[in-house]
Amino acid sequence: MRDITEADFANATWAHYLAELQQDELQRVSDLPSGAFARQHLLRELREHLGxxxxxxxxxxxxxxxxxxxxxxxxxxNQYRQLCQRLMRAQIEALKRASERDLGDALELNRRWQEARTRGE
Structure with missing residues (x-):
């Protein structure tokens, strides 16, 4: 067991963001019903809770x-709260990207994925 570091905070945030995007992609390719309404509801809830x-x-x-x-x-x-707040912000950003895809703005998402893959993340 060890103390949490700034690198851990960053890794947790990025990993959560990517996992949420991957979950959205899996939902889209598996022909499940659209989760656009659920995503918008969760986005509102996350923002409210974060505030x-x-x-x-x-x-x-x-x-x-x-x-x-x-x-x-x-x-x-304080560290737990800080980690949770960062994860919430990551999830909010992932939900915003999913919403952009719902509106047909997949080009920006693809560019971001390619940048992340190039960095090896």
């Missing part, structure tokens, strides 16, 4: 990252 300092919507992601990386982060601590 109020509530982080419960991403505790699952924070807990998973902490356990997977064997980090010393206590629930309710």
């Amino acid at each position: 109020k300092g509530k982080t419960v919507l991403v505790h699952w992601a924070a807990d998973t990252f902490i356990e997977k990386n064997q980090l010393l982060v206590e629930k309710g601590s």
Whole structure:
């Protein structure tokens, strides 16, 4: 077990963002019904919770990252709250990208994916 570092915060944020984008892509290629309404609802909820300092919507992601990386982060601590807030911002950005795709703006998303792949992320 070890303390969380700034690199851990950055890795958690980026990994969560990419996982959310991949989940959206899987939903789209599996011919499941459109989740546009659900995405918009979740986006509103995340923004509202973030504005109020509530982080419960991403505790699952924070807990998973902490356990997977064997980090010393206590629930309710400043570090836990900071990790959750970063994960919420990443999820908000991923939902915004998915919404752009819903509107047909996939070119920008493809450009971002290619940049990430080039960087090896």
